[in-house]
Amino acid sequence: MTGGRPPDAGIVTRRLYGDLPLVDADAAAARIADDATVLTSGFGSVGYPKLVPLALADSERDLSLTVVSSGNVGDEIDVALVKSGAIARRFSYQSSAVAREMTNRRDVAFSDRNVSSIGDDVQYGGMVDPDVAVVEAVAVGEDWFVPSTSLGQTPAFVEAADALVVELNRAQPLGLQALHDVYRPEAPPNRTPVPLTDPGERIGDSYVRFDPEKLVAVVETDRSDSTYTFREPTDDDLAIAANLGTFLADEMERSAVFDDDIHLQFGVGSLGNALMGELKDLDFGGRDVVYFGELIQDGLFDMLDAGRLECASATSLALTTEGQERLFADVERYAEDVVLRPADVSNNPGLIDQFGVVGVNSAIEFDIYGNVNSTHVGGGRMINGVGGSADFNRNSLVTVCALPSTLRGGDVSRVVPMAFHVDHTEHDVDVFVTEQGVADVRGRSPVERAELIVENCAHPDFRPALRSYLDDVRERDDHIPHDVRRAAEWFE
């Protein structure tokens, strides 16, 4: 068997094809230089390499790696490897407590880009000088591999890197191949448009091609993803879902755009998962409901199983362990309605625009004028990263920011006078939803936005203080009146 195209008209039936450099993880890790720039697969906490990062973490070497992932990876990287001190520089999303801590102590130099652009940033944009891509696969040949549970920016990373290490994961089913639609946009500056005319269409291959000269190691494993865990929906989650449902019903009534179909996207997390799950009870009036987003979470499988969803397009199967079991048991059937794309397709600004997406994303907090902070607590302490929220908040036809009005058991308001870190500007978000209600700020001036947000979205416990702030600052002749010192007191 040659290493060329997968056999049997593209159906892969075995794990290994051709003459491959099979080695153990330590030997593969040894191929990575001490100060290498390592690009990894992985997105939504799944589909990332596991053994090679662990081997690097366990080595006695004095490593100073730059590690680039396009999304969230697992504990093998963001706990073990980062804790070992091997990572000097990290892009672009992290989610473990230890990675967060080291980022905030600035022991790791962290930099955060929008998901849609990381592939180009790495390959063309001068962000890093890539050395080696380390990717997880369910099957591999001499110049191709089938990715596992996520795609992310893997195709761009493989193109950009000088060398390639593949982790062949036998715990991930071969059937995942049916989900992938690998299309890497052409090189700028004379790209043609991504030829996707429908969120469910397939325009690429089920595998990633690579220059066979690059393949330096293949490592076998059967280690599972360290998947997400979601909490059960809280009362607030359910109230937010109900308010969102009311808004969506009104919007479908208002706009002829949604007469035939509606294209939805939901952000990551327990709330997003709960919203996805609750929408299965919403009356879409016979419209085709389609998901064009970044992550597929368990809640979406509820909608699929209930026959409420035509199809789902994303870059990652960000499922819980139970969700993975459900998928793996029936992967061919799910593949009829589920497609995984590279992140520069799933999060493509042009496509999000074309498909008139209604994007629903959470955040840490938003201010009375509609600026949204997704990444930094108190202005400065990094939580995870911006991820793809800015791709959808900027380019969706209707942009919804949905979150509980408070955190820490009601002690802290998520509606604040002034956001001291802004990931999404006052020009981006159309609608704010909390468990308290909906503020549709489209066409509203900043002060009108503030009135709507305070009255409709803030928690009653914090409304008087927010009203008092607004009443006082509006004495000023400013378009967006503020009292910065007073606004800062909210964070003390």
Place this chain on the structure above:
Amino acid sequence: MTGGRPPDAGIVTRRLYGDLPLVDADAAAARIADDATVLTSGFGSVGYPKLVPLALADSERDLSLTVVSSGNVGDEIDVALVKSGAIARRFSYQSSAVAREMTNRRDVAFSDRNVSSIGDDVQYGGMVDPDVAVVEAVAVGEDWFVPSTSLGQTPAFVEAADALVVELNRAQPLGLQALHDVYRPEAPPNRTPVPLTDPGERIGDSYVRFDPEKLVAVVETDRSDSTYTFREPTDDDLAIAANLGTFLADEMERSAVFDDDIHLQFGVGSLGNALMGELKDLDFGGRDVVYFGELIQDGLFDMLDAGRLECASATSLALTTEGQERLFADVERYAEDVVLRPADVSNNPGLIDQFGVVGVNSAIEFDIYGNVNSTHVGGGRMINGVGGSADFNRNSLVTVCALPSTLRGGDVSRVVPMAFHVDHTEHDVDVFVTEQGVADVRGRSPVERAELIVENCAHPDFRPALRSYLDDVRERDDHIPHDVRRAAEWFE
């Protein structure tokens, strides 16, 4: 002559075709309800309607209009009409002192969206409920007109409005028809991509079609645009241009993306104009230099006339009076290399990405961590509007923010500890250029960005204070360390 397609295979030779409702401006103004939502043509201070706004301003009526333009219009709207008190609500960019004053006093409810999205926001997004479009044309028939010196979101506005008033401007040459390429993207949520594969390609018509039922008035005029005036380049402008030239030369050397051609965009204003003009002396090493931007300013004509520019694509001819004379005297020749597009094509996120644009935009200020404020002085006082800067800052392959390090004769630093209004986030801008130097912050962590920005871009008079701020806040265990109260002192 019917009102259908322009005669003679699309070449328009007369101003008026067919049976048109010719009236004077007062009669046209009378067709507009007191509380109407009026969508106007105009972008870059040219191509906007003139007589009807003046007639509205001079009327004794008690008007409470919502006025939507996709870009900068002239004094007839943003001085006369706004001063008359007729405008209750205004979108989305204004530039006169009086409009600014009334916006900051909040006598006018102003709201500011990104140029690329205003057409969709108006037509589909629920931003306003449009009544009438008032547009400037150089020729008009019963169901088409040829726009004048700008396109902006005119095609979307004409589609969205219930009624249409056309100002036929005989002072604008008929030859402008040769510049227009009118393509309105299809309706979401199942748009196909904009089929533009080259910045200079033509994919549309030289005229805008409309439903003939909508045309309620045609008004003739010969009033000129109230064009931009640019100051002569200052020493700082020239130093910024030189630093930008150095960066561009390095970037062309670094990246194979630019081996054959380079696609540039420059923001509006005297600095942008100066940068466009100065680039004619840069050695592009035989590469095709192409402009894919929003505005064509006088400086770009210098490059065209010098044979240094293959073609220029934009949505407005934002020229000075002298620039207009130069264009009007030779419009057919310029039309070989210049094309005007609707703003949802010129500023299309997908196209800016496809064409790998190097976008160069100015701002009011930026902070040490790379957040950029384009719109509000001191956090709250509106200057003009965000315009299309966010379209290019977010979607360009390489994003440059270029501006002098100080203003008010050196008394105020444009590099600040913390921007209290953010239009472009820390995730957006790649490179900062001032007359002091270049900070290429790609792949840098926030604190590394701060070091580069302070040392390379801040003015020497302000460097010690900025260094001191950074030295003190970096004692904190924060990813983006700040002292908000101290940062606020910079604005007192």
